[in-house]
Amino acid sequence: MLGCGHGLPGIYMYLEGASAVHFQDFNAEVEQHAPLATNELKSNIPAEVRFFSGDWSEVHKLLPHVWEKENPKSSDSSSEGEPCAGYDIILMAETVYSISSLQTLYELTKKCLSRPHGGIYMAAKKHYFGVGGGSRQFVATVENDGVMASSLIAEVADGSSNVREVWKFSFK
Known part of the structure; x- marks a missing residue:
């Protein structure tokens, strides 16, 4: 989960049976202040929960599931019979608010997403006023x-706040 914050979507995935959930946030303090449920996950469920901190331009060096082929634009899977590297699902929420970080975030997702069947799910505001980013700017990137192909999964417009969207991205 990129930009995990409190990590609730990752905790949900874990409770639903994911064999491994890796939480990433820029701030190392997130692990220390994560909800108590996250620490309970580490001790009560026999699967892998790990936390990583760092900038999106460098964190791929720490993550255990990174695509290792030289050509990241290739959507070909590895040789037949060999498992693909990368994460099956990448979750992101509220990560696309800064225009200057969109390309770096996108490059990280390409390095970390399993080929050819992995999927990225991004929840974000359509526009982040005052900083210029938003879901549509990431989709354009x-x-x-x-x-990658992109598809809008859901749009939430309650009339009282900014429109929020959920997008899915996958290799073509």
Whole structure:
């Protein structure tokens, strides 16, 4: 889970049977202040829960499931019979608020997503007022690259706050 914050979506995935959930946030303090449920997960469920902190431009060096092929634009899977590297599912929430970080975040997802069947789910505001980012700017970054397909899963517009969207991205 990139930009995990409190990590609730990752905790949910874990409770639903994920064999491994890796939480990433820029701030190392997140692990120390994560909800008590996260620490209970580490001790009560026989699967892998790990925390990583760092900038999106460097954190792939720490993550255990990173795509290792030289050509990240290739959606080919590894040789037949060999498992693909990468994460099956990447969850992101409220990570696309800064225009200057969109390309770095996108490059990280390409390095970390399993090929050819992995999926990225991003929940975000359509526009982050005052900082210029938003879900549509990230979608444009993905579409300009031409490597991944994008589809809008849900849009929440309650009339009293900013429109929020959930997007899915996967390799073409």
